[in-house]
Amino acid sequence: MSGRLLAVCVSGSDLLPLPGRRPDRSGIDKRPREGRVAVHELGLDGDVQVNRKYHGGEGQAVYAFAQEDADVWAAELGRDLPPGRFGENLRTAGVDLTAAEVGERWRVGTALVEVTAPRIPCANFARFWDVPDLVKRFTARGATGAYLRVLETGDVGAGDEVTVVHRPGHGVTTGLAFRALTTQRYRVAQLEPALASFPVKDRPKLAERIARATATAART
DSSP states (O other), rough: EEEEEEOOOOTTOOOOOTTTSSSSSSSSOOOOOSSSEEETTTTEETOOOOOOOSSSSSGGEEEEHHHHHHHHHHHHHTTTTTTTTTSSSSSEOOOOOOOOOOOOEEEEEEEEEEEEEEEEOOHHHHHHTTTTHHHHHHHHHOOOEEEEEEEEEEEEEEEEEEEEEOOOOOOBHHHHHHHOOOOOOOOGGGGGOOOOOOOGGGGHHHHHHHHHHHHHHHHO
């Protein structure tokens, strides 16, 4: 299974100001970069991740969003949504990111990456687009893109193939994970087969939630 990379985007030093908030800026406003871009263990060369509590780190080094999902939003909102408008680093085509399994591995350019989690939308996303109910609408649709861990560093560029080289087969997709973490929390125990592939910082809390849900189910 393969798709392709339409654009590689980074935020660089052009950060979105957030007056009266902490932190007071955001790296969500990403722009396409021409040529090859180096992929490091913690992200793309030149990219900025301001709030490391919720973004960045080994399990959220790179964020991918599909052109197919961007087209749906462009039609719904009646506006152009070029690469980077979702805060993504990689705009893809031909890869169903909602059906990607947590732990799935892709070869992109010369880098090897692993799907780790869905994106959980935040208020900064709504501010960036100036759509007050965007988080609610984004959550309802459930096609949130995929966070990626970098297993092998390399470089990427627009036009590169995105090739799925490994699929765990446990069925824990980013779409299922998003629902289990947000609107359908009763399903959280279903994430257990993919626990080891989630971002390291999220595993302890997620493991506790899975254990509680499993124990509750055993008593009923």
